[in-house]
Amino acid sequence: MKIIRYQKDKDTQVLAAVLNDATVYPLEYTCLTELTEQAKHKGQTPLSFLKEQIQTIDPADVKLEELSLLVPIEAPEVWASGVTYEKSKEARNYEATDGKLDASTFYDKVYDADRPEIFLKSTAARTVGPNTDVYLRSDSNWQIPEPELGLVINKEGDILAYTIGNDMSCRDIEGENPLYLPQAKIWKQSCAIGPALLLAEAVEDAYKLEIICKIYRNNELVVEGKANTSQLKRKYDELVSFLLRDNEIFDGTVLLTGTCIVPPNEFTLMDGDLVEIEIPEIGVLSNPVKAPATKPVALH
Structure with missing residues (x-):
């Protein structure tokens, strides 16, 4: 249900x-x-x-x-997990090493470490629901959606439901310096969740959910990717337990579990694109992409 x-x-x-x-x-x-x-x-x-x-x-x-x-839940906070899939690790390494995929980075260490990467992604005011614009950041030239399964949890950390999340990301900003992660992840309408919440009890196996991402440009399909939550390295309870460590969370918090679908390295989102993320049991989260009206003034 x-x-x-x-x-x-x-x-x-x-x-x-x-x-x-x-x-x-x-x-x-x-x-x-x-x-x-x-x-x-x-x-x-x-x-x-x-x-x-x-x-x-x-x-x-x-x-x-x-x-x-509407957005199915007005989450007071949306948190996100990083480098939880092999594909995500490879993509982060590519960004950080100018395409030298054999170069070992801190992303390898995070992928293999006991402690996962967890960061604040959004707040209720920055999060949109289905059929609402997601925004591009004005000072980035390499932006992508990150399709993810989201966990809806209460303040005790119980998983109440699952939803779809779009963790919009700036690959160039994060690749320039990992300390820029908040700027690469958080800006106005850079997070979408929806279109529904699937009650946790209604899911037979949450590690067998297919995730499909399609990106359209001028009504033509330009990117398509598929993944499955069976590819996730970390367990949901593990991610939630680290989020709760010495931290106060709130009823209705959403924790995104990471992405395993990364568009080709030469791809970047553009104004007018349409992002569709589907988990068949939940539905399709569809969001038009909108560019800012003006570029920021260059610093000298």
């Missing part, structure tokens, strides 16, 4: 459950964490609680594809 949020009218946002047949059931709750807390109060799991709830609710007289979807 999936959870979505949509705009019903100018002043009304609705949380809803979506069944496998795409039937939409509006809920009385405002967010996933409120729903899971109510389920906990009643001594039920979120999935069993929802199944019980929809027995007393009439489905919405609207098709899922007609809804104006």
